[in-house]
Amino acid sequence: MQTTAGGSPRWSRSFIFLGEPTLQRESNGRFITARNGTSFACPHVAHAAAIAAVSLKATLEQRPSANLIRALVGSATIAPPCPPDWLEDEKETLRLVGYGICSVDDLTWSKKNQVRLIAMDEVELDKLHIYRVAVPQVFLSTKGKRGITVALAYDPPVQSSRKEYLANTMWIEALHGLTTEEVEIYRAKNAAQDVDVLPPGKEIKLRPPKTDVQWSTLQVRRIKWSRKPKLKIPDGETEPVIHFVVGCQQRFPTGFDYKQRYGLVVLFWHESEEIELYQALRNRVTLKAARVRVGA
DSSP: OBOOTTSOOBOOSOOGGGSEEEEEEEETTEEEEEEOSHHHHHHHHHHHHHHHHHHHHHHHSSOOOHHHHHHHHHHTEEOOSSOGGGGOSHHHHHHHHTTOEEOGGGGSOOBTTEEEEEEEEEEOTTOEEEEEEEOOHHHHHSOSOEEEEEEEEEOOOBSSSSGGGBSEEEEEEEEESOOHHHHHHHHTSSTTTTOOOSOTTOEEOOBSOTTTSTTOSEEEEEEEESSOOOOOOOTTOSSOEEEEEEEEEEOSOOSOOOOEEEEEEEEEEESOTTOOHHHHHTTOEEEEEEOSOTTO
16 A cells, blocks of 8 residues: 555555566566466466365375365465564454465475374265364474464355355364264254354354355464363363364255265475474374254
């Protein structure tokens, strides 16, 4: 934003460092200039999606879905490099820069201290999928910043281009300190109406809130801890467990009998490069499809 003496502030659309460098025929003695807009953003996103598709195919040994590709790209987004006070308001940040810019280097493979758990599945309408992840002690006890990012992408039927006409909506949340059976009981009741029936302190407060992204077919939510997080241990367990709950709510009938396809990526990261998080998380994930109707 710029202003002149005595004038009101206005956005500058011609500042060269705010655009994408490009070549043009000589104009005003300059061969290199900058342009902005979706025509310049799309090639970057397409490049990231292509890398994600190749990486996922090598991992899964099958062709990944478009939903899973979108989720992987979303999980690799980071905040743009600008002064922190520019993006203090959460809703304004979401409106201005979305989930951030994609770090292409994070699309190829997991690292020792940065592990992505992926799922390509389909869920019955008004039902739940529950992913159980036992959190390794090395993630909790190793000093340093750490966090979790979840990215959910799906492709619901629509009646028009308006977001209110999504036939289905999906949501994801992270719960701790509960057994899988308790998660089924609590989240099968009124979850679609966003009525909180959980015991206090059982939900991990991912940001942005799910109400802010509920109309998005790509939802990226995060949490970051500066010190050891206080994750609770469920009854009968010996270590903390996080349940990632994926729900699907039908908003209006479409006349088709089908399941909603989705792609899910859960990223565990730690700033310490010495941590062996990849091996610690391996084989610690289970999936359970809850055979209960949401909101019943």
